[in-house]
Amino acid sequence: xxxxxxxxxxxxxxxxxxxxxxxxxxxxxxxxxxxxxxxxxxxxxxxxxxxxxxxxxxxxxxxxxxxxxxxxxxxxxxxxxxxxxxxxxxxxxxxxxxxxxxxxxxxxxxxxxxxxxxxxxxxxxxxxxxxxxxxxxxxxxxxxxxxxxxxxxxxxxxxxxxxxxxxxxxxxxxxxxxxxxxxxxxxxxxxxxxxxxxxxxxxxxxxxxxxxxxxxxxxxxxxxxxxxxxx
Numbered sequence: 001x002x003x004x005x006x007x008x009x010x011x012x013x014x015x016x017x018x019x020x021x022x023x024x025x026x027x028x029x030x031x032x033x034x035x036x037x038x039x040x041x042x043x044x045x046x047x048x049x050x051x052x053x054x055x056x057x058x059x060x061x062x063x064x065x066x067x068x069x070x071x072x073x074x075x076x077x078x079x080x081x082x083x084x085x086x087x088x089x090x091x092x093x094x095x096x097x098x099x100x101x102x103x104x105x106x107x108x109x110x111x112x113x114x115x116x117x118x119x120x121x122x123x124x125x126x127x128x129x130x131x132x133x134x135x136x137x138x139x140x141x142x143x144x145x146x147x148x149x150x151x152x153x154x155x156x157x158x159x160x161x162x163x164x165x166x167x168x169x170x171x172x173x174x175x176x177x178x179x180x181x182x183x184x185x186x187x188x189x190x191x192x193x194x195x196x197x198x199x200x201x202x203x204x205x206x207x208x209x210x211x212x213x214x215x216x217x218x219x220x221x222x223x224x225x226x227x228x229x230x231x
Contacts, residue, residue, distance in 0.1 A: 010107030011080025046121030132205035
């Protein structure tokens, strides 16, 4: 089993959720969202270290959640940035020196399974960059500023990106450094790899691996967890 270090960006503010706090602190079936994410990471044999990236004001609550879970793996709290990109950059600087391969998983994707973590870790044996993703089911339209359709791409070639995303640590650090120098603004780490001309491989994700962003997502997450024996 490939051993990987895991970074969990969890520094968001939950504005689209309409919450007054970081959405990973909201409760899902009686537990904070981030607790479900951490439990999946704990159950993944491939994960040997966890870096939890959050804003400093959330650190006491995050630390309390980690303590209550009694995880067997080391969990280190790292300082978040103004954007997800900044947060991951900070996380990369906080990795142990011996880290060579890293998975990055959004804290709000609280339904990812240990199996998905392990499959992404295994794929790092053969690829320097990868993402979990699923084929797009809907027909996608490209729309201009006047709300007019300008193109309908072939969905056969469209995949919806998820996390975990996995990378060679040295290469990802180089891409983040170049992104900062060039002023690139991206929404995931795969985009930085792509901007640097590096290949990114697809690992089949999970239909249930949704990102909890709105109250509807929270309700869907509750429904999905109710179907799982371990929930």
